[in-house]
Amino acid sequence: MSQLLRSYLTVAMFGAIGVLLAALLLAISALVRPNRPNADKSKVYESGVDPIGDGWSQSQIRYYVFALLFVIFDVETVFIFPWATQLERYAGFGLLEMGIFVFVLLLGLVYAWRKGVLRWV
Amino acid sequence: MLISEFLLLGAVLFCIGVYGVIVRKNAVLVLMSIELILNSVNINLLAFSLKYNDISGQTFALYIIAVAAAEVGVGLALVLLIYRNKRNISLDELSEMKG
Amino acid sequence: MLSTLLASDVVAPFSSPKIDYHALAPELVLAGVIVAVLLADLFLEESKKWVLSTIAGFGLLAAFIPIVTLAVSGHRARSMFGGAYVVDTYSLLVKGIFLLAGYVVVLLSQNYLEEGDYYQGEYYFLLLSSILGMVMMGSSRDLVTIFVSLEFLSIPAYMLAAWRKRDLKSNEAGTKYYLLGVFASAVMLYGMSLLYGDTGTTILKGIGAKLQNGSMSPVAVLGIVFVIIGFAFKVSAVPFHNWAPDTYQGAPTPITAFLSVASKAAGFVALINLIYVAFPHGGDVFQPMIGVMAASTMTLGNVMALRQTNIVRMLAYSSISQGGFILMPLAVAGGKSSGNALTAIVTYLAVYAATNLGLFAVIIAVSRKTRSGEVSSWGGLFSYAPLLGVLATAFLASLAGIPPLGGWVAKFGAFRAVITSGTNWGYALAIVGAVNSVIAFGYYGSLMREIWMKPVPDGDTAPIRTPSSLNAALMICGGATLALGVVPGIILRFSDIIKL
Numbered sequence: 001m002s003q004l005l006r007s008y009l010t011v012a013m014f015g016a017i018g019v020l021l022a023a024l025l026l027a028i029s030a031l032v033r034p035n036r037p038n039a040d041k042s043k044v045y046e047s048g049v050d051p052i053g054d055g056w057s058q059s060q061i062r063y064y065v066f067a068l069l070f071v072i073f074d075v076e077t078v079f080i081f082p083w084a085t086q087l088e089r090y091a092g093f094g095l096l097e098m099g100i101f102v103f104v105l106l107l108g109l110v111y112a113w114r115k116g117v118l119r120w121v
Numbered sequence: 122m123l124i125s126e127f128l129l130l131g132a133v134l135f136c137i138g139v140y141g142v143i144v145r146k147n148a149v150l151v152l153m154s155i156e157l158i159l160n161s162v163n164i165n166l167l168a169f170s171l172k173y174n175d176i177s178g179q180t181f182a183l184y185i186i187a188v189a190a191a192e193v194g195v196g197l198a199l200v201l202l203i204y205r206n207k208r209n210i211s212l213d214e215l216s217e218m219k220g
Numbered sequence: 221m222l223s224t225l226l227a228s229d230v231v232a233p234f235s236s237p238k239i240d241y242h243a244l245a246p247e248l249v250l251a252g253v254i255v256a257v258l259l260a261d262l263f264l265e266e267s268k269k270w271v272l273s274t275i276a277g278f279g280l281l282a283a284f285i286p287i288v289t290l291a292v293s294g295h296r297a298r299s300m301f302g303g304a305y306v307v308d309t310y311s312l313l314v315k316g317i318f319l320l321a322g323y324v325v326v327l328l329s330q331n332y333l334e335e336g337d338y339y340q341g342e343y344y345f346l347l348l349s350s351i352l353g354m355v356m357m358g359s360s361r362d363l364v365t366i367f368v369s370l371e372f373l374s375i376p377a378y379m380l381a382a383w384r385k386r387d388l389k390s391n392e393a394g395t396k397y398y399l400l401g402v403f404a405s406a407v408m409l410y411g412m413s414l415l416y417g418d419t420g421t422t423i424l425k426g427i428g429a430k431l432q433n434g435s436m437s438p439v440a441v442l443g444i445v446f447v448i449i450g451f452a453f454k455v456s457a458v459p460f461h462n463w464a465p466d467t468y469q470g471a472p473t474p475i476t477a478f479l480s481v482a483s484k485a486a487g488f489v490a491l492i493n494l495i496y497v498a499f500p501h502g503g504d505v506f507q508p509m510i511g512v513m514a515a516s517t518m519t520l521g522n523v524m525a526l527r528q529t530n531i532v533r534m535l536a537y538s539s540i541s542q543g544g545f546i547l548m549p550l551a552v553a554g555g556k557s558s559g560n561a562l563t564a565i566v567t568y569l570a571v572y573a574a575t576n577l578g579l580f581a582v583i584i585a586v587s588r589k590t591r592s593g594e595v596s597s598w599g600g601l602f603s604y605a606p607l608l609g610v611l612a613t614a615f616l617a618s619l620a621g622i623p624p625l626g627g628w629v630a631k632f633g634a635f636r637a638v639i640t641s642g643t644n645w646g647y648a649l650a651i652v653g654a655v656n657s658v659i660a661f662g663y664y665g666s667l668m669r670e671i672w673m674k675p676v677p678d679g680d681t682a683p684i685r686t687p688s689s690l691n692a693a694l695m696i697c698g699g700a701t702l703a704l705g706v707v708p709g710i711i712l713r714f715s716d717i718i719k720l
Contacts, residue, residue: 158407162409162410181413
């Protein structure tokens with residue numbers, strides 16, 4: 001058996017044990033617990049508030065703008081992380097470059113702020 | 122190294138993505154298919170970058186991730202615009218102009 | 221594996237890359253202007269927003285200054301970032317074309333925007349961003365740089381095409397452009413990843429050194445094909461042209477002018493960079509492909525243009541067919557007439573930019589009065605607006621390739637390039653091109669007939685009042701179209717400058 005398959009075997013065994021363990025625990029609790037179903041118990045859990053409407057209701061459009069802003073700014077960090085790991089090596093030059101990069105990103109934030117996107121109405 | 126496995130994964134993702142772009146009628150699903158293609162490119166680039174022990178492939182992948190996010194932002198905004206005007210995001214019904 | 225990881229821990233001290241600020245000056249100036257336009261839009265009152273177009277216009281001219289100083293400071297190529305970004309005379313020339321085309325588009329937009337009720341600040345911000353992407357494309361000599369420039373010029377263009385938010389046609393224009401553009405760039409990226417995988421470098425020169433005719437691996441062939449397909453979308457070559465007519469018709473007219481000239485030219489510049497630097501020895505792969513695309517592009521574009529009754533849509537198909545003519549010399553690149561082909565393409569791009577922008581300026585001017593995009597609305601144009609009539613005729617004649625206008629020189633160069641290649645491919649392409657030049661007279665001629673011979677459709681012969689910015693745009697384009705045709709020295713000079 002090749003080294004590759006052997007390591008996968010370990011993974012498979014680990015997975016099997018995990019599944020078995022979980023099944024065992026669920027089975028034991030099913031045997032032990034009392035069983036009294038009622039309507040409230042089978043309701044969808046929504047942070048303790050009574051659920052309203054069905055699961056496919058439309059969500060507020062302003063979440064979209066926030067999500068979009070988050071995704072864009074979040075993704076820009078892929079450029080900041082590699083830089084941060086080598087911060088000392090790049091010294092002043094790196095700091096200047098990152099300063100310019102962050103300045104351009106800030107322009108985007110200023111734009112969003114001036115357009116009133118950041119205000120929660 | 123597992124180069125060929127990664128490349129196979131990349132090729133499969135690429136094909137699924139192209140299939141999705143061609144077959145799907147829902148604009149959002151088309152966007153998702155395009156993301157699949159971009160991810161297949163990233164997988165390819167990372168695999169080759171490991172093969173050559175060369176950093177430029179990974180840099181390329183970082184750029185693709187960032188640009189893909191910007192692209193999707195614009196794409197979703199366009200889809201939203203169409204939804205506002207038409208209450209519908211089916212690409213088949215986008216046919217104002219002909220000829 | 222572990223040992224290599226540990227070894228890579230001991231790294232050489234970092235030295236910052238040498239940056240030639242003079243060579244980067246056009247880009248830096250443009251970037252500064254973009255920031256200025258954005259901030260001015262955010263913090264100015266509504267009544268002062270007209271400043272934005274002035275800033276944008278002067279900014280583009282300011283970015284032109286370093287191009288001139290670079291051009292007079294010698295012909296040495298300035299290479300930066302390990303060869304990823306090269307400023308040489310060829311790239312300066314195409315940058316100049318992009319900046320001037322951008323300036324004309326700003327002139328075209330001024331009154332168009334002020335008279336429609338569109339947002340202003342973002343418009344110029346996006347337009348300038350797109351132009352910056354194009355300027356960067358001129359110098360890109362690396363897969364990553366090409367990709368970033370391509371997206372930089374495309375993403376703002378998607379938004380500009382969908383500019384009229386409430387108009388479903390404009391939405392459709394933007395969405396079609398966006399979906400096909402993004403799909404094309406994804407396919408192109410897959411091709412780039414394969415090229416990187418085959419050669420182990422993203423620098424075009426390095427790729428060119430590794431790829432050799434005959435001994436090319438299937439992976440590299442696939443990579444080249446995918447990359448070319450990706451850019452074929454950008455330059456709307458058949459069979460990847462479907463988006464172009466709808467996008468051109470639905471977008472605001474100045475943006476249509478911008479897309480059909482600058483965006484298309486940027487696609488060609490990218491193709492030139494790739495083919496001349498990265499695949500000079502890959503002729504076996506790309507020549508037949510581009511040849512077939514060129515022939516079918518000009519034929520289909522022409523045949524479809526004959527059937528159109530809407531002027532903008534007719535011009536959309538005309539620009540597709542002109543794209544075929546620009547592709548024609550590229551199909552013999554890498555062979556004997558490589559140098560001729562390169563000069564021919566860049567000349568064609570310059571002439572086409574001047575002519576097509578001029579024609580769009582006329583369209584915008586005429587539709588200020590007629591409020592219509594139909595061919596018949598141009599009836600009797602000469603009788604009430606003689607200057608516009610003459611200019612429109614000149615631009616149409618230039619597009620058709622009638623001497624002594626610029627279009628003639630451009631077509632001549634393209635035909636010379638394919639014929640001097642001495643291959644059967646070249647001769648066949650030249651014949652297809654010649655037949656198509658004749659077909660093109662059909663629709664260019666029908667527009668001319670409207671202008672000169674038909675009666676005015678509604679009898680309204682009040683003269684057209686054009687704002688000064690539109691007049692300036694008409695003058696620049698008309699002058700350039702004429703000058704490129706009658707002063708052969710300009711084009712001869714091109715062939716010295718354009719070397720890769």
